[in-house]
Amino acid sequence: MxxxxxxxxxxxxxxxxxxxxxxxxxxxxxxxxxxxxxxxxxxxxxxxxxxxxxxxxxxxxxxxxxxxxxxxxxxxxxxxxxxxxxxxxxxxxxxxxxxxxxxxxxxxxxxxxxxxxxxxxxxxxxxxxxxxxxxASAASRMTLAARGRPCIEMGSRRTHEEAAVAAARAAHVAGFAATSNLAARQRYGVPSTGTSAHSFTLLHDSERDAFRAQVDSLGVGTTLLVDTYDVAEAVRLGVEVAGPGLGAVRLDSGDLGVLAHRVRAQLDDLGAHDTRIVVTSDLDEYAIASLASAPVDGYGVGTQLVTGSGxxxxxxxxxxxxxxxxxxxxxxxxxxxxxxxxxGGRKWALRRRTPGGVAEAEVVGIGAPPTDDGDDRxxxxxxxxxxxxxxxxxxxxxxxxxxxxxxxxxxxxxxxxxxxxxxxxxxxxxxxxx
Amino acid sequence: MxxxxxxxxxxxxxxxxxxxxxxxxxxxxxxxxxxxxxxxxxxxxxxxxxxxxxxxxxxxxxxxxxxxxxxxxxxxxxxxxxxxxxxxxxxxxxxxxxxxxxxxxxxxxxxxxxxxxxxxxxxxxxxxxxxxxxxASAASRMTLAARGRPCIEMGSRRTHEEAAVAAARAAHVAGFAATSNLAARQRYGVPSTGTSAHSFTLLHDSERDAFRAQVDSLGVGTTLLVDTYDVAEAVRLGVEVAGPGLGAVRLDSGDLGVLAHRVRAQLDDLGAHDTRIVVTSDLDEYAIASLASAPVDGYGVGTQLVTGSGxxxxxxxxxxxxxxxxxxxxxxxxxxxxxxxxxGGRKWALRRRTPGGVAEAEVVGIGAPPTDDGDDRxxxxxxxxxxxxxxxxxxxxxxxxxxxxxxxxxxxxxxxxxxxxxxxxxxxxxxxxx
Structure with a gap:
């Protein structure tokens, strides 16, 4: 083609x-x-x-x-x-x-x-x-702030439809684990993932019907969105429907730190010790950092990622x-x-490093490559x-x-x-x- | 296709x-x-x-x-x-x-x-x-601030390459006169225009050679970029090469308000009364508004347009x-x-207006269209x-x-x-x- x-x-x-x-x-x-x-x-x-x-x-x-x-x-x-x-x-x-x-x-x-x-x-x-x-520059700060917890790129809807594909790719370069964007999966092999939306719950006659439909079709490993009506009730219902092997729950509104602690305690009470908690809702690197001590297992990042966080x-x-x-x-x-x-003049560059491999300076040579001190790159x-x-x-x-x-x-x-x-x-x- | x-x-x-x-x-x-x-x-x-x-x-x-x-x-x-x-x-x-x-x-x-x-x-x-x-929302404020002077969209290089095409189109909807983006011209018929870059002047052995080459090929109606070396000398040279019928000069650095006054006076002294002054360089709606009293004939807007001005x-x-x-x-x-x-519930909307046609309120009806008071839309x-x-x-x-x-x-x-x-x-x- x-x-x-x-x-x-x-x-x-x-x-x-x-x-x-x-x-x-x-x-x-x-x-x-x-x-x-x-x-x-x-x-x-x-x-x-x-x-x-x-x-x-x-x-x-x-x-x-x-x-x-x-x-x-x-x-x-x-x-x-x-x-x-x-x-x-x-x-x-x-x-x-x-x-x-x-x-x-x-x-x-x-x-x-x-x-x-x-x-x-x-x-x-x-x-x-x-x-x-x-x-990528914004994404790198986010993955730093997440300290090893997975970040998922979910910002497609907040940026131009083609920019969204490129953003998913760039975020992956800078450490994001996955994207919601299917075109990025197709074109670049970025792993894609997803949970569900409030519309899915609202489509059904009850939250129970919605959770049952999702678990039946997608398996107990799925991620249930639990903040459409009442979070505590939804968490209870989710574990009832899926069993303690429920994959994850997603929180998309409210005070995420407070909610995460409360939901973790509830999940543990229900025996769902391995059910993960994924949070979304206008996260940026600062919000991610502020959740470091909360029992959060993954961050879904949208707007602030695709707009370069300022x-x-x-x-x-x-x-x-x-x-x-x-x-x-x-x-x-x-x-x-x-x-x-x-x-003016043609440039070369190397990264000056200490013998221990720590970067010390960006050395730009004009007209000729700068001298490598032995540990440089x-x-x-x-x-x-x-x-x-x-x-x-x-x-x-x-x-x-x-x-x-x-x-x-x-x-x-x-x-x-x-x-x-x-x-x-x-x-x-x-x-x-x- | x-x-x-x-x-x-x-x-x-x-x-x-x-x-x-x-x-x-x-x-x-x-x-x-x-x-x-x-x-x-x-x-x-x-x-x-x-x-x-x-x-x-x-x-x-x-x-x-x-x-x-x-x-x-x-x-x-x-x-x-x-x-x-x-x-x-x-x-x-x-x-x-x-x-x-x-x-x-x-x-x-x-x-x-x-x-x-x-x-x-x-x-x-x-x-x-x-x-x-x-x-479009950012562009509309810029065209307001420009008070009828033409705004030209030049931001393609600051945003994703496909977003750039859509941005040129959206800016045109909100009153921008033209774009630098050739794909927007092809796909949507947005008028395209351009001046020249510092690289064109630097390519030649002298600024005179560069201006001569541009005027010979593109005609005296062209826009010369006059801030590569010394603005006053370049303006003098531009009128010497093109004659007083020179189309426009572009200022891309420095204090644009001060420079515009100085260049206008110099152009008038040289008899180039109809030569326009186009300014560029990180303009946003505030910078455009601040130039309202300066003798500027057009604004080229880049970064702040394509990034929605914040x-x-x-x-x-x-x-x-x-x-x-x-x-x-x-x-x-x-x-x-x-x-x-x-x-919840299906929405309708009308704009409530005074008998004189001034908008008064956005009326959103849930479940049924809101009542038109007679002057509404x-x-x-x-x-x-x-x-x-x-x-x-x-x-x-x-x-x-x-x-x-x-x-x-x-x-x-x-x-x-x-x-x-x-x-x-x-x-x-x-x-x-x-």
């Missing part, structure tokens, strides 16, 4: 710049673009890179077929459309692999290609990285940092006017070589990488309070040191 | 509830679900309904083909999958038409169908309405409010435990009848409706300060009055 082209997930100006550059003869100058954050979201200690695999898929589907070219009538002239008909990305890209932690100025992706090929990718790459990394986008930018000059050599370039000035891996995707990996690899990368951070990374980046970003300028 | 099925943009539990209801014999009970907001985002005076057209498209594409059914292996049992293979929505839906203003408890969509058909739509409908209405989702819910009882009649139902309790229109979409309309109709509906609100709606809903929601319960 042919996937749709992603080439119109693009801003108008990228196409008109291409037209002007083709006409002026500069379009084929070799160029280096970098995708990076100027800063972390205010108060956050670290960020999480996500969307890498999706970006590589999108790059492969970035092509100008007849449908796409037809849509560009009135946007760019015929010579530009003719050039686009033969578009294929032929360049190279390196980047932080998925799941890696990032800090301010981490060079998350470095794209080297003719200007004409690379400039067109700006919007698509930023959309994917900005969205998916915002979700930071729905990362603010990554994609900037030209070097391009071929008249001499044929790559020359550093940068915006110079005050505000939003950037640093290089951060850029090849993603695309001569236009071929080489950086694809199973989602599970990204998930495991995130766990390792986060574990390497100093303990302050685990703080839920607002603060500075957990390690500093150090910049080494090869030209300045030469 | 066959569009992809939307049937997996769905939460796992909707399918397992279906399985249990099919087994218990309740699946085919007639049911009424309603999609509504419990409240407005904190501080907002009104909201804007968007996504209606997209929801109707998504409903038509909600089908369980072989691909989809294959993905449900392990989610639901074989009898359920067999039932799903024949799924077709056969019910009715009414709703607020697109662009309409909403208030707390406005019944934005009312779906009447067998439970089995309607329960499956929960996540998909909520995703679309929650996202698109959040964008409110990236609307918090709409989709609740069962009535279902067929043992008698065969529809009976009101509602969650009754404390917190998140809802009001009914708010629900048919969207789907016997499974056929009947509520489709051109996007321009939604755009015009929004303008009319917003103009009808009391003046307090135009306030950018935080406050209460601009008109109260009154509930009339037919059963209580009978």
């Amino acid at each position: 042919t996937r749709s082209s992603t080439a119109l997930m693009t801003d108008h100006y990228e196409l008109t710049m291409l037209q002007a550059a083709l006409a002026s003869g500069t379009a084929h100058r070799r160029a280096v673009f970098e995708l990076f954050p100027r800063r972390l979201p205010e108060g956050r200690r670290y960020g999480v890179v996500a969307g890498v695999g999706r970006a590589l898929d999108a790059l492969e589907d970035f092509r100008f077929d007849d449908d796409v070219l037809g849509a560009l009538d009135g946007v760019v002239d015929e010579p530009t459309r003719a050039w686009l008909a033969g578009y294929r990305f032929t360049g190279d890209a390196w980047g932080y692999p998925e799941g890696e932690v990032y800090l301010p100025h981490s060079p998350l992706m470095v794209v080297e290609a003719p200007f004409a090929e690379a400039v067109l990718l700006e919007t698509l790459l930023l959309s994917i990285y900005n969205h998916d990394s915002a979700i 930071h729905p986008t990362c603010g990554f930018v994609y900037k030209l940092v070097a391009r071929e000059g008249a001499s044929g050599e790559l020359e550093p370039v940068a915006k110079r006017s005050p505000d939003k000035a950037s640093v 290089a951060l850029l891996v090849p993603l695309v070589r001569d236009g071929e995707v080489v950086g694809r990996e199973p989602l599970e690899a990204a998930r495991q990488r995130h766990e390792r990368s986060r574990a390497e951070l100093p303990e302050a990374a685990q703080s839920m309070t607002r603060g500075e980046a957990v390690i500093p970003t150090l910049v080494q300028d090869a030209a300045a040191n030469a | 066959t569009r992809s099925s939307t049937a997996l943009m769905t939460d796992h539990y909707e399918l397992t509830m279906l399985q249990a209801a099919l087994a218990s014999g309740t699946a085919h009970r007639r049911a009424v679900f309603e999609l509504f907001p419990r409240r407005l985002p904190e501080g907002r005076r009104y909201g804007v309904v968007a996504g209606v057209g997209r929801a109707l498209d998504a409903l038509e594409d909600f089908r369980f083909d072989d691909d989809v059914l294959g993905a449900l292996d392990g989610v639901v049992d074989e009898p359920t999958r067999a039932w799903l293979a024949g799924y077709r929505f056969t019910g009715d839906a009414w709703g607020y038409p697109e662009g309409e203003v909403y208030l707390p408890h406005s019944p934005l969509m009312v779906v009447e169908a067998p439970f089995a058909e309607a329960v499956l739509l929960e996540t998909l409908l909520l995703s679309i309405y929650n996202h698109d209405s959040a964008i 409110h990236p989702t609307c918090g709409f819910v989709y609740k069962l409010v009535a279902r067929e009882g043992a008698s065969g009649e529809l009976e009101p139902v509602a969650k009754r435990s404390p917190d998140k309790a809802s009001v 009914a708010l629900l229109v048919p969207l789907v009848r016997d499974g056929e979409v009947v509520g489709r309309e051109p996007l321009e109709a939604a755009r015009q409706r929004h303008e009319r509906s917003r103009a009808e609100l009391p003046e307090a709606a135009q306030s950018m300060t935080r406050g209460e809903a601009v008109i109260p929601t009154l509930v009339q319960d037919a059963a209580a009055n009978a």
Whole structure:
């Protein structure tokens, strides 16, 4: 099955710049673009890179077929459309692999290609990285706060229907155990799970009928929603219907901490010692942390996960940092006017670590890779070589990488309070040191 | 061309509830679900309904083909999958038409169908309405603040790549003149536009070369980005290269108010009286309002538009409010435990207006339509009848409706300060009055 082209997930100006550059003869100058954050979201200690695999898929589907070219009538002239008909990305890209932690100025992706090929990718790459990394960055704090208890992603209904699928994937990278989203299960193999809604109870003539229907069809291991009418009565009824082997009960309203204690005591009284308690209802990392001492066995997280818990986008930018000059050599370039000035020159990065393996600094080298002190870890891996995707990996690899990368951070990374980046970003300028 | 099925943009539990209801014999009970907001985002005076057209498209594409059914292996049992293979929505839906203003408890969509058909739509409908209405609600405040000056949507890079397309569409409904997003142009006919990026200037050997290339290829009516190096020098150069007929200049950094005054004076000195000034750079409705007295001719809005300016989702819910009882009649139902309790019974709505046509209240009738006092306006229109979409309309109709509906609100709606809903929601319960 042919996937749709992603080439119109693009801003108008990228196409008109291409037209002007083709006409002026500069379009084929070799160029280096970098995708990076100027800063972390205010108060956050670290960020999480996500969307890498999706970006590589999108790059492969970035092509100008007849449908796409037809849509560009009135946007760019015929010579530009003719050039686009033969578009294929032929360049190279390196980047932080998925799941890696990032800090301010981490060079998350470095794209080297003719200007004409690379400039067109700006919007698509930023959309994917900005969205998916915002979700993963929030999710990572939630799974930290949950201290090993499973988090389940349930936010599909609170975000765009396609963003929901990407959010489920990004949350899984950052440690969420499962999702409610069936498309994420289909496309990415994220485990899916579910309980039931108030509507299911209300559909039946009584709560007993509803529980009986659910247990009969889905087995005693199912999760019963117990707050439609009266929680204590529903818990009693649930164990009566399913027996003490009832899988779990879900609480979706009220003071979850108080209720969890009360329901745990009741379940234990009823002999349902292994029946788990799952809580949902506008949870974020702070609410999860506040429930640490409550007898809760799992957190279902919705709105705050898919909206990045206050930071729905990362603010990554994609900037030209070097391009071929008249001499044929790559020359550093940068915006110079005050505000939003950037640093020209190609970047490399490594994570400086103590001999004990604790991260100490994000070291960004300009013009040359920074020096490895022996315990450090290089951060850029090849993603695309001569236009071929080489950086694809199973989602599970990204998930495991995130766990390792986060574990390497100093303990302050685990703080839920607002603060500075957990390690500093150090910049080494090869030209300045030469 | 066959569009992809939307049937997996769905939460796992909707399918397992279906399985249990099919087994218990309740699946085919007639049911009424309603999609509504419990409240407005904190501080907002009104909201804007968007996504209606997209929801109707998504409903038509909600089908369980072989691909989809294959993905449900392990989610639901074989009898359920067999039932799903024949799924077709056969019910009715009414709703607020697109662009309409909403208030707390406005019944934005009312779906009447067998439970089995309607329960499956929960996540998909909520995703679309929650996202698109959040964008339109933010956009409407921005176009108010802009007081007739054009707003251009440029936020694609800050949100998921498909959410970006929907955001451009929703912003257009709420008065944005154009978008940078080419897919929104292709799919929905939203006018697209663009300027150029710093990378285009940096690609060339000099700013003069870059401006020359842009003007030669795109004409003197183009918009030059003038803050790569020195704004005053770039403005001088731009008029030198393009002549006093230069279309516009764009400012993307610095103190936009101060710069706009300075650049306007310089353009006028150079005889470029008709050259417009477009500003961008993290604008929101407050920044736009603060520029009201500056000589600005257009606002490009990115991040804050696509993230709903602090409110990236609307918090709409989709609740069962009535279902067929043992008698065969529809009976009101509602969650009754404390917190998140809802009001059962089918809803109707009208906007109460003064004889002068100013909105006074949102009147929600339970069980029967509220009484029209003569100057009022009914708010629900048919969207789907016997499974056929009947509520489709051109996007321009939604755009015009929004303008009319917003103009009808009391003046307090135009306030950018935080406050209460601009008109109260009154509930009339037919059963209580009978």
